[in-house]
Amino acid sequence: MFKALIVEKDDDGKTHASVQEIGEDRLPEGEVTVAVQYSTVNYKDGLCVGPGGGLVRSYPHVPGIDFAGTVERSSDARYKPGDRVVLTGWRVGEAHWGGYAQKARVKADWLVPLPEGLDARAAMAVGTAGFTAMLAVMALQDHGMTPGDGPVLVTGAAGGVGSVAVAILANLGFEVAAVTGRAEQAEYLRGLGASEIVPREELTEVTRKPLESERWSGCVDAVAGAMLGRVLKQMKYGSSVAAIGLAGGAAIDGALITPFILRGVNLLGIDSVMQPYDNRVRAWQRIASDLPMDKLEAMIQPATLADLPQLGADILKGQVRGRVVVDVNA
Structure with a gap:
């Protein structure tokens, strides 16, 4: 029993x-x-x-x-x-x-x-959320994102996926901008390595502009909806967004084709449920090496x-x- x-x-x-x-x-x-x-x-x-x-x-x-x-x-x-x-x-x-x-x-x-260096408790502190975050970081790096390119945006940063993404990216030397709608989480996010806190309301308004000033060299997005629509317009030339969630809705509100064809922006879908075995092993090995255990x-x-x-x-x-x-x- x-x-x-x-x-x-x-x-x-x-x-x-x-x-x-x-x-x-x-x-x-x-x-x-x-x-x-x-x-x-x-x-x-x-x-x-x-x-x-x-x-x-x-x-x-x-x-x-x-x-x-x-x-x-x-x-x-x-x-x-x-x-x-x-x-x-x-x-x-x-x-x-x-x-x-x-x-x-x-x-x-x-x-x-x-993998060696990761026990069962730490693995579940990672869980699907952290595993998904690692898959997103790997996809962005596979598409050329490097620490010298500029700030990387993480939306829904105080959640499970966002928290791990912030910690991994900061540990790898990236400048991380963390988006949250909870101002009281700013200190927590800075403790994970975020160098900038972006209030959620700055990115939730739908605009008719086809493009905005280039700000982000990459993005881990857990929100979608209006926020993803705005973020796409602010991505740097040739950069990528790893889409891992839809807390803000299943649509991409206010999005146009413009960022994709004028700036070569990539939208990368991240699925953790049916991920092939070899990439699962790769992700867990990267977690063991790249996620700081104190964070x-x-x-x-x-x-x-x-x-x-x-x-x-x-x-x-x-x-x-x-x-x-x-x-x-x-």
């Missing part, structure tokens, strides 16, 4: 989450059983702990799109008992039972070995399974800063 956060749906369609003791016979099919040590909280987790957001296929359900721990049993030759592993994406925690439990059973293809520690908010119903509601309201690390065994 082990503990798990179980989300159930009533006949009237309402969902309820509670910590329960369940047996291994209830785990889904998979080649590898993992003794989970830590998980975390992402926006998708908030949806799955609550109303589901259309992500959960069936109930009862165990959410948790990320987890890290050690292999307990494996029928796949790539993993043996005791191996340290991390999982993000693949619709685990949505269509497949996830990491809000002391045990998880998944397909071997979904796992990645934890990561400053982002962490500890939690237990019992805290998750409230944290799930909080993250949907934008009230969670940095990274939540869930000790499933506490």
Whole structure:
């Protein structure tokens, strides 16, 4: 028997989450059983702990799109008992039972070995948010962005993805401009390495100008909507925007084709869910080498399974800063 956060749906369609003791016979099919040590909280987790957001296929359900721990049993030759592993994406925690439990059973293809220098707790301080941030930084660098090109903009900077992106970019020597709508987060963002704080309202007004003055050598954008429309007009010639979220809406408000054809701006879509294995390994190795652990520690908010119903509601309201690390065994 082990503990798990179980989300159930009533006949009237309402969902309820509670910590329960369940047996291994209830785990889904998979080649590898993992003794989970830590998980975390992402926006998708908030949806799955609550109303589901259309992500959960069936109930009862165990959410948790990320987890890290050690292999307990494996029928796949790539993993043996005791191996340290991390999982993000693949619709685990949505269509497949996830990491809000002391045990998880998944397909071997979904796992990645934890790189040296990164333990399970640190991996979940990173989680999908930090993994996505690293993918964004890698994409921008692959498209030629270097520290000498000028400031890099990070929108939604106080959130999970933004926090890690700021810390990684600053550690790599980039000048980082952090966008936030919460003035009280300025000191936190400067502590992560931001050299400039940009109030959100400066970038949310839709304008009819086809282009504005060139300001940014790159951008990690978690917002989309009107903000992305403005940012595209301010990008430097030949620069790139890595789009990783849509907190401001699924459209790009006020955007024109002009930045793309007159300034050669690139819009790079970043997907972390179905990312190929080799690039996952590359990203986790880069995280281990390029994310300063002291900055990561400053982002962490500890939690237990019992805290998750409230944290799930909080993250949907934008009230969670940095990274939540869930000790499933506490």
